[in-house]
Amino acid sequence: MLWLLSRALGAAAVLFGLGAMSVWLTHNVETYYYLVLIQCGIAATLAVSLNLINGITGQFSIGHAGFYAVGAYVGAAWTMLWRPIFAKELPWLEIGSLPGDVANLIIALALGSLAAAITGLIVGTPSLRLRGDYLAILTLGFGEVIRVTLLNIDAVGGARGLAGIPTLASTGDLAAFWVFGLLIAVSLLTRNLMQSTRGLTWLAVREDEVASDAMGVDTTRVKVTAFVVGSTFAGASGVLYAHFFTGISQDIFGMDVSIMITTMVVLAGTGSVTGAIIAGFALTAMPEALRFLKDFKEYRMVVFSLALIIMMLTRPQGILGHAEVGFGSFVRLYQRLRLGVRRSAR
Amino acid sequence: MSELLVTRAVSRYFGGLAAVSNLNLTVRSGELVGLIGPNGAGKTTVFNLLTGVYTPTSGDVMFEGKRVNGLRPYKMARIGIARTFQNIRLFRALTVLQNVQVAAALRARQGFWSAVLRTPRQVHDDAAIRAQCMELLDRLDLAPYADTRADALAYGVQRRLEIARALATHPSLLLLDEPAAGLNPNEKSELMSLVERLRDEFSLTVLLIEHDMRVVMGICERIYVLDYGEIIAEGAPDAIAEDPKVIAAYLGTEEA
Numbered sequence: 119m120l121w122l123l124s125r126a127l128g129a130a131a132v133l134f135g136l137g138a139m140s141v142w143l144t145h146n147v148e149t150y151y152y153l154v155l156i157q158c159g160i161a162a163t164l165a166v167s168l169n170l171i172n173g174i175t176g177q178f179s180i181g182h183a184g185f186y187a188v189g190a191y192v193g194a195a196w197t198m199l200w201r202p203i204f205a206k207e208l209p210w211l212e213i214g215s216l217p218g219d220v221a222n223l224i225i226a227l228a229l230g231s232l233a234a235a236i237t238g239l240i241v242g243t244p245s246l247r248l249r250g251d252y253l254a255i256l257t258l259g260f261g262e263v264i265r266v267t268l269l270n271i272d273a274v275g276g277a278r279g280l281a282g283i284p285t286l287a288s289t290g291d292l293a294a295f296w297v298f299g300l301l302i303a304v305s306l307l308t309r310n311l312m313q314s315t316r317g318l319t320w321l322a323v324r325e326d327e328v329a330s331d332a333m334g335v336d337t338t339r340v341k342v343t344a345f346v347v348g349s350t351f352a353g354a355s356g357v358l359y360a361h362f363f364t365g366i367s368q369d370i371f372g373m374d375v376s377i378m379i380t381t382m383v384v385l386a387g388t389g390s391v392t393g394a395i396i397a398g399f400a401l402t403a404m405p406e407a408l409r410f411l412k413d414f415k416e417y418r419m420v421v422f423s424l425a426l427i428i429m430m431l432t433r434p435q436g437i438l439g440h441a442e443v444g445f446g447s448f449v450r451l452y453q454r455l456r457l458g459v460r461r462s463a464r
Numbered sequence: 465m466s467e468l469l470v471t472r473a474v475s476r477y478f479g480g481l482a483a484v485s486n487l488n489l490t491v492r493s494g495e496l497v498g499l500i501g502p503n504g505a506g507k508t509t510v511f512n513l514l515t516g517v518y519t520p521t522s523g524d525v526m527f528e529g530k531r532v533n534g535l536r537p538y539k540m541a542r543i544g545i546a547r548t549f550q551n552i553r554l555f556r557a558l559t560v561l562q563n564v565q566v567a568a569a570l571r572a573r574q575g576f577w578s579a580v581l582r583t584p585r586q587v588h589d590d591a592a593i594r595a596q597c598m599e600l601l602d603r604l605d606l607a608p609y610a611d612t613r614a615d616a617l618a619y620g621v622q623r624r625l626e627i628a629r630a631l632a633t634h635p636s637l638l639l640l641d642e643p644a645a646g647l648n649p650n651e652k653s654e655l656m657s658l659v660e661r662l663r664d665e666f667s668l669t670v671l672l673i674e675h676d677m678r679v680v681m682g683i684c685e686r687i688y689v690l691d692y693g694e695i696i697a698e699g700a701p702d703a704i705a706e707d708p709k710v711i712a713a714y715l716g717t718e719e720a
Contacts, residue, residue, distance in 0.1 A: 121584050307580050314579035314586065315569045315593050318558065322566040325555035332515060332549075334541035334570030334633050343576060 133299065140295035152294075154406050156362055159297035160355045162398030165382035166304045166391055167351035172380065173389040174312070175344040176324025177246065178254040181261030182352055182379045184241075185234040187371035188264060189353025191274055193230035194283045194360040197222060199273065213284050223286040223296065227357050234353020235346050237264075242345035246338065249327075261376050268368040279367025286361050293362045300358065301395070304351045308391050320344060321389070381426065387435055467529075468493045468669050469514070469545075469637055474523035474533075476513055483509045484693045487523070491637070496663055496670045498684035498701075500677075502713055506693040507673045508550060511639055514671075515547050516540040527637070542570050546635035548626040550642045550673070556615035560606055560625055563614050564597040567632035597632060603665070604628045604658070620651045624658070631666060638662075640672040644679045652676060656683050681705065689713065 143152060168182045197213075201222060205211040212218050245256045274280055311317035322330040323340050331337050360366045382401050386393030408421055469491040476484045484506045491497050501507050512518045514525060516537040525533040527545065535543070546567075555563050572593060578586040601607045604624055609617060614625060623643060630638060643659070644652050660683055663670050674680045680687060681701040689697040689704060691713040697704055704710055 125581075310580050310582050311576075313590075314574065314582075315565050315572050315590050316574055316576065316579040318562050318566050319569050321558060321562075322555045325557055326553050328517075329549065329553040329555065330566065331537040332517075332541060332547055333567040333629060334538050335566065336536075336538050 132302065133295075136295045136299055136302075137292065140292050140298075143294050144291045153363075154403060156293050156297050158399045158402045159294070159301050160359055161379070161382065161402040162395045163297070163301045163304055163355045164352055164379045165386065165394040165398040166301065166308060167348045167355070168379050169383050169386065169389065169391060169394045170308060171344050171348040172383045173386070173394070174308070174317075174320050174324060175341055177341060177344070178250060179257040179345070179348075180254050180376050180380045181241075181257035181259070181264075182348070183371045183373070183375040184257075184261035184264040185238055185349040185352035186356040186359070186375070187261075187268060187368070188237050188349075189230035189234045189356025190360040190366050190371070191268055191280070191356070192233040192353070193226035193357030194280045194366055195274060196226045196229050197284055197286065197361065198280060198282075201225075213286060219286040223357075223361060226286070226361065227354050230357035231350045231353040234356070235350040237353075238346045238349025239342065242342045242349075246341040246345065258373065258376065261371075261373060265368045265371055268371075275367070277367070279365065279369075280360070281365040283360050283364045283366070285364055293358075296358055297355075297362070300351070300354055305391050305395065307347070312391075324389075385426070385429060466493050467491070468495075468527070469671070470526040471514075472524045472526065474513060474520045474525060476509060476518055477521045482693050484513065484690075487513075487693075487695060489688060489695075491669055491671055493636075493669055494663070494667065496660070496683055496685050497672070498680045498687040499671060499673050499690060500675070500680055500687060500704075501690035505690040505713075507690055508641060509693075510690065511547060511641055511673065514540075514639060515545060538570075541567075541633050541635075544634070544636040545639065546630035546633045546637070547639040548623075548630050548641055548643060550645065552619075552622050552626055554614040554622060554625060554629070557613060559611050559613055560601065560617070561594070561597055561610040563625060563629050564600060564632045565593060567629045568593050568597050570633055600628055600632055604631075604662075620647055623647065623651075623655070627658070627662070631662065635668065637669045637671065640670065640674075642673055642675060644674055644676045652679055655679070659683060 143155070147155070164182060164186060168179065171177050171179050171182075201211055201213075210218060211222060213222055241257070241260050245253060245260075248256055268274060269277055311320070319330065319335045320340055322333070322335055323337050327337050330340075356371075378401065382397040383394055385401070386395075386397040404422060404425065405419070411417055411421075467490055469489065471487050471489045474484065474487040475482060487510065489510075499507055499510060509518065513520055513533075516532075516535045516539065519534045523533075524531050527543065532540065532543065555566060558566070572589060574586045574589055598607065598610065601610055604627065606621070606625060606628055609621065609625075614622065617625065623646075627638075627640070627643065640659070644655055647655060656679055659670060659672070662668060672680075672684070684701060687697075687699065687701055687704045688695055689707070689710050696709045696713060697707045699707070
């Protein structure tokens with residue numbers, strides 16, 4: 119059980135560091151940049167979670183915003199609608215203090231991701247018999263079904279959505295802690311899985327489904343697991359979004375969001391976790407960075423699409439292809455540069 | 465020798481077309497059996513019936529005395545029937561070692577969560593699988609390519625990797641679908657000795673489809689000839705080569 123202890127200590131150290139960073143960021147960074155950073159973190163989490171489905175298992179899902187929405191609405195529903203009912207009996211569910219906020223956020227996260235996981239299972243099981251274009255169309259349609267369903271549920275505000283969701287985790291001091299904690303969790307999960315033999319069977323499904331089936335891989339199970347795990351993390355990101363931006367409505371979970379997440383995964387180089395994180399940050403920060411084009415606001419999205427087209431033409435395999443960026447790649451880059459310097463000196 | 469694989473009156477129809485009809489095969493443990501026939505005779509359909517890709521329309525497939533028709537392909541692999549593909553189907557973007565590891569994964573006891581948490585037992589288990597796979601690669605002279613991407617291999621090496629990957633599932637019955645297709649005469653001879661050697665070393669039973677008569681006649685102990693989905697002859701290579709029905713199927717008959 120020593121490994122469990124060392125893991126727990128490592129996790130505690132990382133969490134403490136994240137918490138400290140989060141508090142520092144809140145007090146030293148302008149709110150605008152802080153919010154962009156949080157948005158980047160959420161986008162990167164969505165991209166890494168979709169990467170499990172599209173990049174690693176090779177399915178083509180373009181309805182990820184649907185699971186994101188389910189998480190956001192269920193999480194917000196807990197805090198705004200269900201929590202007050204339980205709080206009458208259980209005083210520790212009161213919000214406003216750190217322990218109460220953390221407890222509520224954890225409950226919201228659990229419910230939101232569970233709801234998204236169940237939705238993923240319900241959608242995934244029948245639809246994963248489909249492949250390629252057919253699966254893409256089905257997931258796209260499903261994302262819209264979720265959005266339109268939310269539009270028509272009066273309890274969650276219908277077209278108005280839910281506004282004034284209490285900011286949990288003590289007025290957002292810990293927003294970065296939760297968002298980046300979740301991003302680290304999903305990235306580590308993917309990395310560990312990919313280093314195991316079990317994870318290789320996921321890649322095998324992407325490479326050749328017929329052959330993996332013939333080699334004893336239960337392909338349906340792999341695909342459904344990928345779908346459920348991916349949806350779970352999308353749901354959790356939704357819960358965080360709802361609580362840090364304090365307002366949600368169905369139109370922010372539309373098809374464009376799904377397509378944006380898919381674009382991130384494709385840009386990343388399907389299968390690469392670090393690529394998905396970079397793409398998540400880049401595609402979220404880019405429209406913000408282009409805000410200086412004040413008088414030419416309408417050209418903002420043009421620059422954005424141009425960047426995508428150039429990318430497709432020059433690097434169709436994505437930013438990183440199948441590769442990952444790690445500490446080792448910097449060491450190699452340094453060595454190559456030094457070697458180059460030495461050669462040119464001669 | 466015990467009967468490893470028996471098919472009893474197996475038929476498979478696609479619409480009104482009988483791709484395979486009334487197929488009765490018996491393969492005993494340790495045998496090296498060939499399945500030949502002209503193009504379109506239904507050989508690959510037979511393989512697909514034996515590996516669960518198709519379910520027989522009627523009849524039974526018995527493996528180790530148990531009825532196995534209708535099992536999904538991955539379950540067939542788990543009970544000990546492995547195959548290679550006529551048109552090579554490797555995991556192209558994975559390395560040679562990873563290709564073999566995927567097939568060995570069916571013996572891994574780890575689940576999703578232990579893989580994600582990297583428990584010591586799982587890390588140990590993975591290392592053991594990797595070691596087994598390296599040993600297997602070594603026995604097929606593939607070890608030097610362990611870290612090469614599968615699609616970067618020469619054609620003949622890819623064929624060998626297909627066999628290695630099938631062996632990694634630890635099968636008792638190995639089905640080879642045209643293993644010599646596209647190989648040069650030299651590689652064909654190597655393949656023949658490889659198949660014979662593997663059968664002895666891994667105590668395998670082999671059923672192979674092949675077009676190359678030199679390969680079939682050279683290594684098979686018994687041959688089934690399939691034409692229009694039906695077995696038209698069965699016997700030792702010499703007898704098959706002289707069977708008038710076989711000659712007719714391949715060359716046609718003279719009109720009287």
